[in-house]
Amino acid sequence: MTRILMKGNEAIGAAAIKAGCRYFFGYPITPQNELPEFMSKEMPKVDGVYVQAESEVAAINMVYGAAGTGARVMTSSSSPGIALKQEGITYIAGAELPCVIVNISRGGPGLGGIQPSQADYFQSTRGGGNGDYRLLVYAPASLQEAVDLVIEAFDAADYYRNPVMVIGDGMIGQMMEPVEFREPATKRELPTKDWATTGTNSSRKPNIINSLALDPEELEKHNIKLDKKYKEMEEKEVRYEMYKMEDAEVVMVAYGTTARIAKNAVDALEKEGIKVGLIRPITLWPFPYKAFKEIPATAKALLSVEMSMGQMIDDVKIANEGRLPVEFYGRAGGMIPTPEAIAAKVKDILGGAK
Amino acid sequence: MTVVFEKTQGLTDKQFHYCPGCTHGVIHRLVAEVLEELGVIGKTVGVAPVGCSVLAYDYFNCDMHEASHGRAPAVATGIKRVLPEHVVFTYQGDGDLASIGTAEIIHAAHRSEKFTTIFVNNAIYGMTGGQMAPTTLIGQKTTTSQEGRKQELTGMPLRISEMMATIDGAVFVERVSVHDVPHIRKAKKAIKKAFEIQLEGKGFGIVEVLSTCPTNWGITPVDSLKWLEENMIPYYPLGNFRTPEEGK
Numbered sequence: 001m002t003r004i005l006m007k008g009n010e011a012i013g014a015a016a017i018k019a020g021c022r023y024f025f026g027y028p029i030t031p032q033n034e035l036p037e038f039m040s041k042e043m044p045k046v047d048g049v050y051v052q053a054e055s056e057v058a059a060i061n062m063v064y065g066a067a068g069t070g071a072r073v074m075t076s077s078s079s080p081g082i083a084l085k086q087e088g089i090t091y092i093a094g095a096e097l098p099c100v101i102v103n104i105s106r107g108g109p110g111l112g113g114i115q116p117s118q119a120d121y122f123q124s125t126r127g128g129g130n131g132d133y134r135l136l137v138y139a140p141a142s143l144q145e146a147v148d149l150v151i152e153a154f155d156a157a158d159y160y161r162n163p164v165m166v167i168g169d170g171m172i173g174q175m176m177e178p179v180e181f182r183e184p185a186t187k188r189e190l191p192t193k194d195w196a197t198t199g200t201n202s203s204r205k206p207n208i209i210n211s212l213a214l215d216p217e218e219l220e221k222h223n224i225k226l227d228k229k230y231k232e233m234e235e236k237e238v239r240y241e242m243y244k245m246e247d248a249e250v251v252m253v254a255y256g257t258t259a260r261i262a263k264n265a266v267d268a269l270e271k272e273g274i275k276v277g278l279i280r281p282i283t284l285w286p287f288p289y290k291a292f293k294e295i296p297a298t299a300k301a302l303l304s305v306e307m308s309m310g311q312m313i314d315d316v317k318i319a320n321e322g323r324l325p326v327e328f329y330g331r332a333g334g335m336i337p338t339p340e341a342i343a344a345k346v347k348d349i350l351g352g353a354k
Numbered sequence: 355m356t357v358v359f360e361k362t363q364g365l366t367d368k369q370f371h372y373c374p375g376c377t378h379g380v381i382h383r384l385v386a387e388v389l390e391e392l393g394v395i396g397k398t399v400g401v402a403p404v405g406c407s408v409l410a411y412d413y414f415n416c417d418m419h420e421a422s423h424g425r426a427p428a429v430a431t432g433i434k435r436v437l438p439e440h441v442v443f444t445y446q447g448d449g450d451l452a453s454i455g456t457a458e459i460i461h462a463a464h465r466s467e468k469f470t471t472i473f474v475n476n477a478i479y480g481m482t483g484g485q486m487a488p489t490t491l492i493g494q495k496t497t498t499s500q501e502g503r504k505q506e507l508t509g510m511p512l513r514i515s516e517m518m519a520t521i522d523g524a525v526f527v528e529r530v531s532v533h534d535v536p537h538i539r540k541a542k543k544a545i546k547k548a549f550e551i552q553l554e555g556k557g558f559g560i561v562e563v564l565s566t567c568p569t570n571w572g573i574t575p576v577d578s579l580k581w582l583e584e585n586m587i588p589y590y591p592l593g594n595f596r597t598p599e600e601g602k
Contacts, residue, residue: 023436049435053428054461061425061458065401065432068419073432091422197417197433199440202396206366208411210420 003178008168009034009076011143011179012102013042015150016074018181021100022048023073025062027055029081030114031170032104036076056081060088060101067097068209070196072154076102078170079120080111083128089163090129094211096195096226098157100150101135101165104173107334115334116170118256121311124167125285132223134230136164136237137284139255143177145282152184156237159188160229161195167284169307170334171257233286240288241280244270247298248277250346253316254305255281257336262305264339269346276346284312292319299324301349305342306330325349364389368412375568375575377532378406378474382413384532384542385445385472388549389416398441399433401426403455405447406480406567414445424455427462430469441552442469448489449479452512459514459560466523466557470548473514476565477586484570488512491585496570511589515562519595526551526559527595531587533564533579540592547597556598564590 006014013035016024024043026036036052043050053059059075066073077085082103092099103124107117124137136156140146146168153164197207213219241259244266245251254262259280266276275298279291295302302324304313310328317326329345331337364386372378389395398416402408404423411418421429426444434442451459451473459471478496479485486496486503489511493502503511515529526548530541541563548559564586566578573581 023432025432051431051435051465053431054457054464057425058428058431058458058461061421061428062432062435064421064425065419065429065434066436067432068429069399069433069436071436073436087422088425095420197399197419198437199397199399199417200395200415206415207417208420209418210411212408212420 003180005176005178006143007034007174007176008143008146009104009173010038011147012076012150012166013038015147015181016100016154017042017046017048019072019151019154021072021074021154022046023066023071024048025051025053025059025066025073025075027053027059027077027081029078031106031173032076032078032102034173035102035104056084057087060085063099064088064092064097067092067099068095068197070193070198074100074102076104078103079105079108079117079123082120082123086128089135090127090131090133091211092163093133093135094131095209096161097163097209098161099163100153100157101163103165103167105167105169107332113334114170116257116307116336117332117334118169118258118307119311119332120167121284121306121308124165125287133226134233134285136160136162136233138164138166139282139284140166140168140172141256141259141280143172143175143179146172147179147181148185151181152186155184155186155188155190158190160233162229169256237283238286238288238290239282240291241282242291242294243278243280245277245294245296247275248296249275249298250301250303250349251277251279251295251299252303252305253279253281253312255284255312258305258307261337261339262342265342265346268339269343274346274350287315287319289319301325301327303327303329303346303349305337307336308332362386362390364395364415365413366415370413371409372406373569375566375578376406377565380532380538381472381474381563381565382410384538384545385443386414388542388546389441391546392549392553394441394553397439398443399437401430401433401442401444403444403446403450405450407445407447407474408481410445424450424453425458426450427455427458427467427471431462431465431467434467434469438468441549444469444471446471446473447480448473448475448477448487452488452514460521463518463521463524463558463560466525468552468555468557470552471560472545473560473562474565475514475562475590476567477511478567478570480567480570491589513590515560515595518560523558524560524596525557525598529562529564529590529592529595531564531582531592533566533582551598
């Protein structure tokens with residue numbers, strides 16, 4: 001299989017088409033613009049549809065409509081645009097429809113900036129929409145992983161009848177790396193979409209796509225049903241990478257491109273004789289709490305490294321269950337941490353340079 | 355016994371929840387009869403709004419999709435783009451379409467999405483208990499304009515059909531009323547025309563239907579029909595605002 005050098009946003013689009021996505025509803029926002037641009041060019045070539053919506057709100061509701069017909073459908077945006085999509089996302093989750101949402105995230109709050117950021121951790125994992133719902137959230141650290149996870153995301157969405165989010169900071173969208181398009185790692189038995197609004201053909205009862213349940217007993221039943229699904233995701237979908245955990249004195253936790261920078265710090269410190277490990281969550285939700293059970297007894301502290309003022313650190317603390325001190329190092333607003341600064345923080349935690 | 359009248363196949367047997375004298379039921383029936391007459395019930399997907407007709411998905415005997423408030427035209431866009439050979443319609447009230455959903459309806463029309471919108475205008479928010487809508491008439495009392503709507507505070511009532519007629523993509527725009535039998539017949543004709551235009555692939559069509567809300571207007575059903583005729587029609591004139599030229 002040949003590898004192709006591609007820009008992240010375009011590679012993600014190509015992966016979606018490879019996965020059978022034929023409907024894309026977008027709206028311009030930096031730094032994800034190459035993705036809708038790519039889709040506008042490529043979708044007609046595969047008899048697919050690209051619609052530039054009037055807003056992110058409309059785009060996600062177009063996704064809602066298209067997903068209701070059983071089609072494989074995707075939208076993408078960046079942080080403030082994802083905020084606008086939250087209404088649609090909770091409806092899609094409530095109505096149990098599959099779709100894929102890509103967030104190439106940037107600094108916030110508000111209009112924020114256009115440089116890479118991981119300040120949407122809460123937005124992705126705690127919802128921004130109302131009600132008890134969860135998204136499966138993938139956070140790739142390379143373009144190959146982004147491509148693999150986008151392809152996987154469509155299957156996971158169909159399997160669970162749930163929206164799946166792929167979140168990459170602006171670097172994932174903007175950088176170029178070689179990628180190859182492969183079959184998904186997990187083979188899933190996908191259910192038939194007998195719930196889809198494809199017309200009754202006067203041969204069955206009408207299908208209704210809906211998230212309204214005025215009867216509280218009925219709504220609670222629906223909540224319990226959804227929760228069962230989320231529990232299944234927690235059981236089966238957790239993904240993470242462990243890096244140089246053996247005899248680690250400090251265990252760093254980082255995801256996305258920040259994890260790659262953190263790895264550089266791990267390697268540099270190793271050369272100085274300081275043993276540091278890394279837990280890299282690949283699914284932000286469900287969070288890999290179980291990875292923390294494998295932390296060696298040598299560990300003196302945890303260090304959450306993020307491109308934010310500290311969001312994932314909440315999950316690190318939950319996972320830690322009060323056992324070790326939890327430290328934080330982060331850069332925000334589009335500033336990117338350096339391996340040197342991360343290494344300095346580790347030395348600081350260990351009580352100065354060895 | 356000879357059967358002289360049968361309920362349309364376009365409606366389910368579910369009992370309407372609408373208040374006595376509300377004309378939603380009449381409008382539902384007109385839409386359903388048109389779907390039946392055109393023989394398209396089996397290939398129709400309807401989109402229900404948020405508002406009094408939120409439960410429309412239980413009443414129309416075709417596949418239905420319940421949208422969020424005002425977003426029905428975006429949802430319908432998604433459906434129709436996947437199923438271009440199907441019939442797709444939205445059924446929306448004036449709070450849904452003329453207030454929170456203005457962006458979605460304008461741009462669905464602007465893209466000339468090939469679906470049909472039934473816009474039910476009763477000049478008030480019904481389901482939430484009678485608040486002022488953009489379509490509420492000057493002087494009309496609502497729970498949020500208790501001394502009557504004042505132009506200097508809230509502007510003049512929004513005329514959606516006239517606005518739609520300025521958009522090239524809205525190929526069929528007509529305002530009708532259901533306050534008496536002759537007008538109900540005309541309303542059905544317009545609704546049928548709008549669906550036929552969709553079937554011909556000509557573009558976006560909207561039928562604005564003036565409707566009553568006796569409960570929140572605080573008058574009897576009979577007086578409501580009269581109030582609609584005497585107060586709404588002078589401000590919201592009936593008629594066709596745009597229709598595709600024959601043969602095009």
